[in-house]
Amino acid sequence: MMRKLAEELKENRLKKEITLQQLFVKTRISIKYLEAIENGNFDVLPEVYLKAFIKSYASAVGMDEEAVIRKFDAAKSGHAYQEKSEEEVHHAVKEERPLPPKRSKKEYQSIDTSSPISEDDSSLQQSGRNNFIVAGIGIVLFVLIVAAYFIFFHHSAKEIVTEKPYEEYIENNKPKTDSVAANANTPAQNPQAADSLTLKVKTRDLTWVKITVDSTHVSEFNLQPNTEKDIKAKKNFKVVIGNSSSVQLLLNNNPLNFTGGKGTVRVLRIDSSGIASSRSVIKSSKDKNE
Incomplete structure (x- = not known):
């Protein structure tokens, strides 16, 4: 498929x-x-x-x-794509079929119940039963599809990286003024408040990166091939890397012992001592080729 x-x-x-x-x-x-x-x-x-x-x-x-x-x-997911569901087709057929005129209570009372049912009434009853069966099948199929989704996909991911529209990725690549760089020329009134950690992210291929600085400020961006970016912090970083095999990390210009995998998402916690913890994120689903 x-x-x-x-x-x-x-x-x-x-x-x-x-x-x-x-x-x-x-x-x-x-x-x-x-x-x-x-x-x-x-x-x-x-x-x-x-x-x-x-x-x-x-x-x-x-x-x-x-x-x-x-x-x-x-x-x-291994399912054949259908432009219209059975419920939509059934709904269109019901709209095209004219409904019989409504009868008043007196008219129903005046009908002779001993007379045989006409062919028209019989066909209407049969059509109603068929419509009910088709609607029931459609509901059962819908329930099965929803159940399959939750069984095979929803519970298979422990942590899922949020997908964003392509236009938003382009917007993230535009140059932004770093608030840390903007305040670089401002004299520091409190020496202890200065950022003491500088994390350099270098990449050889297109890579998505999300960094949380000191558990407060979140920075999310894309790095183009053969580019790098510096992020500063006082205490620590939490780093999520999309294409981790193409990334090199340096803390205060010292290379970190980090090895990623192709197409693998890695989550790291980095402090002044280096990489404090590292783990891989399980993807939400696996591609299937036919």
Whole structure:
């Protein structure tokens, strides 16, 4: 199912006569990742980036972004994507069928119950039973789908990294004035209040990073390949790294003993002594390729 979605994306690009180079200009997504998406190689990126890239790709080739994401979620869970549910089709059929005229209480009392039921009344009763059966099947299917979601996905993640829209990732990459740097030229009135720890984050590939400074200030950003960023604190840092295999950490210009994994999210606690604790975060779901 993942392969079918990849072929559909590529087919729409070719119909629009858009080259990969032109698609790169539109989306600013590396050609390496565009080719991986078209080849159905969805494990080259963490899901938080992959869904944002697929959504941007679909928009650039004139596809419905939300429909493509729904197809991706359905393929990932092993279900076939359907444009309309059985309940929606059944509802449309009920709206097209004219309802019989209502009868007053007196009219019902005047009906001779000993006379046989007409064919029209019999067909209406049969149609009502069929509608009830179809509605019941639709409800059962809906309950089964919800139950499957909670069994296989909801309880499988101990900690889930929140996904954000691609536009928000672009906004996070814009240069921001660091409040610590803005106050660098201000004379320190209290020497003990000065930041004593400087954490340098260096990366070789696109990486999402979230840092909590002294358990209060939260900074979240994306680092482009071969870039670095300095964060200051008084006591400690809590660091969450999306693509941990491409990251190097230095505390006060001293390299930290840290090794990540490709596409693995790592959570670290760092103080003046170095890395106090380190753990991997279990992903919310696993990609399935066909």
